[in-house]
Amino acid sequence: METVLEAPVQSPSLLRRAVIGRDPKRTLQRVVILVAICFVIAKFVLLPIRISGPSMLPTYSEHGVNFVNRVAYLFHEPHRGDVVAIRLAGPSIMYMKRIIGLPGETVAFHDGHVFINGKLLDEPYVRFPCSWEHEPRTLGNFEYYFVGDNRSMPQEDHTEGKASRERIVGKLLL
Amino acid sequence: MKWAFRGALAVILIALGVWIWVTFFPGPEQAIRKQLAQLAKLGSFASNEGALAKGLNTQQLAGFFTQDVEVSVDVPGLQRVKLSGRDNLLTAAMAVRGNLSNLKVDLLDINVTFGPDKNTAIVNLTLKVQTNGERDFTPQEMKFTMKKVNGEWLIREAETVRTLSQRLNKMNRLNGLGGKLIVSDQDLGA
Numbered sequence: 001m002e003t004v005l006e007a008p009v010q011s012p013s014l015l016r017r018a019v020i021g022r023d024p025k026r027t028l029q030r031v032v033i034l035v036a037i038c039f040v041i042a043k044f045v046l047l048p049i050r051i052s053g054p055s056m057l058p059t060y061s062e063h064g065v066n067f068v069n070r071v072a073y074l075f076h077e078p079h080r081g082d083v084v085a086i087r088l089a090g091p092s093i094m095y096m097k098r099i100i101g102l103p104g105e106t107v108a109f110h111d112g113h114v115f116i117n118g119k120l121l122d123e124p125y126v127r128f129p130c131s132w133e134h135e136p137r138t139l140g141n142f143e144y145y146f147v148g149d150n151r152s153m154p155q156e157d158h159t160e161g162k163a164s165r166e167r168i169v170g171k172l173l174l
Numbered sequence: 175m176k177w178a179f180r181g182a183l184a185v186i187l188i189a190l191g192v193w194i195w196v197t198f199f200p201g202p203e204q205a206i207r208k209q210l211a212q213l214a215k216l217g218s219f220a221s222n223e224g225a226l227a228k229g230l231n232t233q234q235l236a237g238f239f240t241q242d243v244e245v246s247v248d249v250p251g252l253q254r255v256k257l258s259g260r261d262n263l264l265t266a267a268m269a270v271r272g273n274l275s276n277l278k279v280d281l282l283d284i285n286v287t288f289g290p291d292k293n294t295a296i297v298n299l300t301l302k303v304q305t306n307g308e309r310d311f312t313p314q315e316m317k318f319t320m321k322k323v324n325g326e327w328l329i330r331e332a333e334t335v336r337t338l339s340q341r342l343n344k345m346n347r348l349n350g351l352g353g354k355l356i357v358s359d360q361d362l363g364a
Contacts (some may be wrong), residue, residue, distance in 0.1 A: 052311065088315040088337050089300040090283025095337065146338055161338035 045071055046173060055148030055158055056096055058127050059083070060172075068094070072171035078097075078102075078144060081125075083172040086146060091169055095159060096102060098125070101145025103165075109134030112151065128152035137162070144168070195278045206295060206320060206327050210281050213329075215239045217279035219271060228271050236264040240321060246279050246333040249314060271360070278304040293322040 021027040042048055047068040051060055060066070068085040078084060078099055086092040101107035103166075106117050112130030114121040130151035139145055139162055147160040196204055216235045219228070243255040257263050270277070280302040287296045297318040304311045319331035 086337065088283070088313055088335075089285060089298045091281040091312040093300050093302060097338075159338055161336070163338050167337070 045069070047085070047170065049085065049094070049096075051096060054153070055150050056083070056098075057150040059125050059149045060096065067173040068168040069173045073168065077079055078165075078171070084146070085169040085172065086163055086167050087169050090124060093170055095146070096172065097146035097148055097160065099144050101139050103139055103146075103160070104141055105140050106136045106138045107134075107145045107162075108136040114147075126147050126151055130150040140164075142166075202288065202292065202295070202322075202327070206286050206297060207284055209238065209327050210284060210297070210299070214279045214281045217277070219277055221276040223271075223276075229268075232264060232267045232271055235267055236260050239263055240323060240331075243329060244331050246331075248334050248336070251311075274305055276306060294330075295320045295327070 028081060047070055049066050051062060051064045051066060051067055054062055080099055080102055082099050083096065084099060085091075085096055087094050100114055100121060100123075101116060108115045108118075108134040112132050114134075118136075126149055128150060132151055132153075132155045137145075141166045143162045144165065145160075145162050148158060151158070200208060213235070216231050216238075219231065223231070239260050241260050243258070243260055243263055245255070245263060247255040255266075257266055281300075282300045282302055285298045287298075289295065297320055299316055301314045301316045301317070302311050303314070315329075315335040315337050317333050317335050318329050320327045321330040322328075
């Protein structure tokens with residue numbers, strides 16, 4: 001009968017197991033996969049953004065953080081009332097506005113109220129007093145009308161107007 | 175393990191080679207991007223910039239534009255500005271440096287389209303300007319027409335782009351000048 005000597009198995013310390021796991025190679029693989037998934041999601045699906053400026057008050061406060069859902073309009077076109085991100089030259093800086101006018105519609109402001117094709121638009125999200133005036137304006141086939149919720153500011157200081165569909169990057173997630 | 179090390183080394187060497195090639199022999203698009211990065215760097219200034227550096231940097235900044243440059247700035251809430259010629263641009267740049275304590279300029283999302291002759295290019299970008307260390311900034315979409323002059327890409331035209339066309343704002347401002355004006359969509363570039 002042979003005597004077999006077996007070295008005692010040294011189990012990794014608790015700290016090491018907590019940080020890199022029992023199998024470092026496998027942990028590394030998991031980290032790489034996780035980073036790749038996060039990168040793809042942040043770049044192509046949910047774009048993280050920081051809000052700057054008061055034009056969407058009180059719905060969205062300044063310096064808040066949100067996400068732009070870039071795949072929101074893959075299967076349907078944007079709806080009235082959607083808060084969307086509109087690109088300038090690219091997605092590094094975008095305008096955050098609400099869609100009030102859809103392609104082919106006529107948009108007007110009178111005494112601070114929005115009229116679509118001559119009918120008053122119900123806008124519960126506008127909380128601040130407004131006295132904007134804007135002559136009727138008809139949108140093209142691929143154009144939308146965008147405006148912020150904070151209409152208490154002077155109209156000339158508020159960036160609003162029409163832009164084409166291709167400028168819409170996505171819909172705000174939260 | 176040895177093969178993995180060799181593979182990693184090969185990838186690093188290839189990346190280094192590509193970087194050296196792009197740095198020393200840039201293609202036209204890289205040359206334009208590099209030029210614009212330098213422009214943004216020279217356009218920015220800190221509050222401790224000395225008088226000599228101020229003058230020197232402004233002179234250098236003007237060198238990024240052609241002699242017959244045309245600049246058109248139309249930003250909501252501000253008066254429309256049109257500048258012609260490098261000398262006028264230099265004067266305006268000096269005035270900006272004199273009036274502001276500091277300025278940070280970033281040129282983002284640069285899209286370059288070359289003309290058929292390959293000696294002109296249209297550059298669409300977003301200009302981000304921060305003044306006096308404020309957290310908020312003013313974004314503005316811009317369109318540059320660039321021209322290759324003596325092997326260097328210079329800005330021939332610079333104009334603001336209206337991302338969201340605003341008819342009434344412009345009419346208000348025009349009416350504010352004292353006349354009743356009926357402005358068509360074509361006139362507004364809508």
